[in-house]
Amino acid sequence: MKIFVSVKMVPDVSAPMLVKNGELIMDADRTVLNAYDASAVEEALVLKEAYAGEVVVVSVGPAKAAETLRKAMAMGADSAVHITTENMEEELLFDSYSYARILAVYYKDQYYDALFFGKQSQDTDAGLTGSMVAEILDIPYVSNAINITREEDDKFVITRQTDNNQEIIKTSSSCLITCSNNMNEPRIPSLKGIIASKKKRLQKINLRDLHINERDYKPQTKLIEYKTLPSRKAGEKLEDDAEKTSKMLAEFLYQKNIFQ
Amino acid sequence: MILSHLLTIHKDGINRASAEILARCRELKNHLLKNSINTELHAIICNSNVSLWNSSKLSNELGIYGVDKIWITKKGNICDQNKALIKYIASAQKEATKKYNIPSLLVMESNELVKDILGGLAIHINASVISDVIKFGFSDNNFTPRKDKSLYIRATRPVMTSKALADVKVIDKQIIISLRPGSYNLPDVNDLETVPKKVEIEYMNDRLHSPNNKISLKNQIKQVINATEDFIDLNEARIIVAAGRGIKDQNGKTLIANLAEVLNAGIAASRALTQSGIYDSSVLVGQSGKVVSPQLYLAVGISGSVQHISGILNSKMIIAINKDKNAPIFDIADYGIVGDLNKVIPILIDEIKKIKSK
Ligand SMILES: Cc1cc2nc3c(=O)[nH]c(=O)nc-3n(C[C@H](O)[C@H](O)[C@H](O)COP(=O)(O)OP(=O)(O)OC[C@H]3O[C@@H](n4cnc5c(N)ncnc54)[C@H](O)[C@@H]3O)c2cc1C
Ligand SMILES: Nc1ncnc2c1ncn2[C@@H]1O[C@H](COP(=O)(O)O)[C@@H](O)[C@H]1O
Numbered sequence: 081m082k083i084f085v086s087v088k089m090v091p092d093v094s095a096p097m098l099v100k101n102g103e104l105i106m107d108a109d110r111t112v113l114n115a116y117d118a119s120a121v122e123e124a125l126v127l128k129e130a131y132a133g134e135v136v137v138v139s140v141g142p143a144k145a146a147e148t149l150r151k152a153m154a155m156g157a158d159s160a161v162h163i164t165t166e167n168m169e170e171e172l173l174f175d176s177y178s179y180a181r182i183l184a185v186y187y188k189d190q191y192y193d194a195l196f197f198g199k200q201s202q203d204t205d206a207g208l209t210g211s212m213v214a215e216i217l218d219i220p221y222v223s224n225a226i227n228i229t230r231e232e233d234d235k236f237v238i239t240r241q242t243d244n245n246q247e248i249i250k251t252s253s254s255c256l257i258t259c260s261n262n263m264n265e266p267r268i269p270s271l272k273g274i275i276a277s278k279k280k281r282l283q284k285i286n287l288r289d290l291h292i293n294e295r296d297y298k299p300q301t302k303l304i305e306y307k308t309l310p311s312r313k314a315g316e317k318l319e320d321d322a323e324k325t326s327k328m329l330a331e332f333l334y335q336k337n338i339f340q
Numbered sequence: 341m342i343l344s345h346l347l348t349i350h351k352d353g354i355n356r357a358s359a360e361i362l363a364r365c366r367e368l369k370n371h372l373l374k375n376s377i378n379t380e381l382h383a384i385i386c387n388s389n390v391s392l393w394n395s396s397k398l399s400n401e402l403g404i405y406g407v408d409k410i411w412i413t414k415k416g417n418i419c420d421q422n423k424a425l426i427k428y429i430a431s432a433q434k435e436a437t438k439k440y441n442i443p444s445l446l447v448m449e450s451n452e453l454v455k456d457i458l459g460g461l462a463i464h465i466n467a468s469v470i471s472d473v474i475k476f477g478f479s480d481n482n483f484t485p486r487k488d489k490s491l492y493i494r495a496t497r498p499v500m501t502s503k504a505l506a507d508v509k510v511i512d513k514q515i516i517i518s519l520r521p522g523s524y525n526l527p528d529v530n531d532l533e534t535v536p537k538k539v540e541i542e543y544m545n546d547r548l549h550s551p552n553n554k555i556s557l558k559n560q561i562k563q564v565i566n567a568t569e570d571f572i573d574l575n576e577a578r579i580i581v582a583a584g585r586g587i588k589d590q591n592g593k594t595l596i597a598n599l600a601e602v603l604n605a606g607i608a609a610s611r612a613l614t615q616s617g618i619y620d621s622s623v624l625v626g627q628s629g630k631v632v633s634p635q636l637y638l639a640v641g642i643s644g645s646v647q648h649i650s651g652i653l654n655s656k657m658i659i660a661i662n663k664d665k666n667a668p669i670f671d672i673a674d675y676g677i678v679g680d681l682n683k684v685i686p687i688l689i690d691e692i693k694k695i696k697s698k
Pocket of ligand 2: 089140
């Protein structure tokens with residue numbers, strides 16, 4: 081069984097940041113493996129351990145994205161493919177559409193049982209790339225998976241979270257699945273894993289060598305500016321014994337017409 | 341141009357997020373009409389509740405928003421499949437725009453159903469897409485159509501776990517947007533069209549099943565697990581009581597249930613509790629879960645991580661109960677109680693009951 085997992089390098093959103101003159105200034109230049117993609121890698125590894133096979137991680141990004149791929153290999157992925165976008169000024173402006181077009185061109189020529197994606201990027205929350213790739217490749221897909229198992233007839237059975245319930249869906253092989261972080265706790269790479277990852281194969285492909293016309297991955301969306309959130313001011317804070325504060329809260333709710 | 345909305349309806353009315361979207365679309369439509377730009381507002385309905393509505397109810401309920409045309413599939417259930425839903429919406433959009441070859445803007449609610457199809461639909465109909473926005477409009481106030489008949493949409497969306505907002509633009513002939521619930525106010529009833537005009541209704545069944553539109557479905561839904569039978573939909577709830585790690589166990593869960601009952605509130609949970617299995621992941625609120633927009637969000641024993649807060653910023657009022665006076669949730673709460681929830685909640689329930697019985 082061969083599973084490809086698309087992994088994205090994202091800025092560390094937990095770092096302090098500030099918006100100034102329409103620009104976003106991050107305190108540190110730290111980047112991490114997108115949390116949802118870490119869950120996708122974890123799930124692929126669990127399936128590999130159960131059914132044998134191969135897990136390949138794929139990322140489109142600048143030179144630094146190799147670190148993200150190494151991290152996924154340290155977790156246990158067998159090899160990595162890095163589609164490099166070095167020296168491409170537009171790189172910063174790529175959106176989900178651009179990445180989807182590029183990834184689809186790469187996957188089109190691969191053999192796979194499944195393509196795993198994160199359900200969204202932590203930095204943009206866009207949540208588009210997976211279903212775009214599935215549509216471009218015209219393959220079945222299931223989004224927001226919280227559990228994945230494999231059946232004897234080579235089909236996947238996926239539990240997905242919907243708005244108010246969960247669906248159990250059976251889908252054929254050569255499908256695409258987007259993963260929620262609610263399905264597992266991604267393993268922390270062991271020292272052994274980290275050492276082993278250094279010897280694993282990391283294939284570099286220059287985006288220019290991918291036989292894709294620049295016009296075809298031109299971003300749809302353009303960033304105009306960053307802004308600060310309209311602030312929610314901290315309101316009244318009561319610190320007293322429970323008897324008093326509860327009464328005051330009930331009264332407050334009543335004043336605000338909350339009871340109906 | 342065509343403005344359209346993938347509409348969600350209940351047995352007795354349209355859902356709140358849809359009403360918010362229609363109100364915004366109507367505003368834009370009137371603005372365009374004032375600028376002498378021929379504009380129609382369409383509604384696309386693919387949920388099976390539509391069979392409970394007859395055409396005069398459809399006309400009345402949607403006419404007040406200035407809806408001109410409704411596209412319906414009677415076979416609501418085929419739309420449970422993402423590929424089928426994409427094809428269905430695509431055919432409605434195509435039919436709607438082909439007559440005049442005019443640009444279109446499709447607005448959908450940012451929920452799981454829509455997240456499932458958004459990217460695929462954009463590819464399918466060759467549209468540009470902006471997901472999860474909280475504000476959108478035309479780039480300038482005096483909208484002037486472009487020569488190539490494309491639209492220029494500017495939208496605001498939260499990024500970096502809602503620590504910042506990004507303004508983005510797209511220019512295209514077809515644009516799709518998904519909008520977070522609670523981003524626009526419900527329309528003022530006095531402001532709606534009082535005498536709804538007759539709305540054109542088109543059933544799409546035949547077209548969908550025509551040979552050149554054949555949908556081969558590779559997914560098979562084996563089972564639907566209902567998280568809870570008797571629940572208040574968090575997307576719609578007026579009041580939400582949300583539980584965090586502070587509630588600890590089943591006893592805490594019972595306290596929350598009792599509080600929700602007296603408030604007639606929906607129940608949500610933080611990831612700490614959906615991970616530990618105390619609550620089902622259907623009620624998770626935050627970056628990985630739902631974005632909610634109630635009148636009141638009452639956070640109990642929740643610290644207020646950025647990932648959680650990112651899902652509640654559209655709430656009208658936030659109240660927090662937490663024993664740690666430095667918990668970050670207090671930074672955004674309109675009203676806060678520092679105290680042990682096990683002491684505060686039982687008294688609070690009694691007090692509410694007292695007030696209500698008066
Ligand atoms: C990519 C990613 C996505 C995530 N998505 C989400 C998401 O969608 N939703 C989400 O919720 N989290 C999400 N998280 C997790 C998030 O970072 C936090 O771990 C989580 O929200 C913490 O939940 P909590 O506030 O209930 O628990 P804690 O942070 O442990 O807080 C518990 C609080 O309860 C208080 N408390 C304890 N006992 C009492 C008592 N007796 N009375 C009163 N107060 C008490 C404590 O003072 C504390 O403030 C995500 C994380 C990542 C990395
Ligand atoms: N540059 C990229 N390289 C590899 N995978 C990506 C890239 N961008 C997005 N993805 C995948 O697409 C998912 C959703 O991305 P997004 O549409 O940005 O929310 C991510 O979780 C990744 O699995």
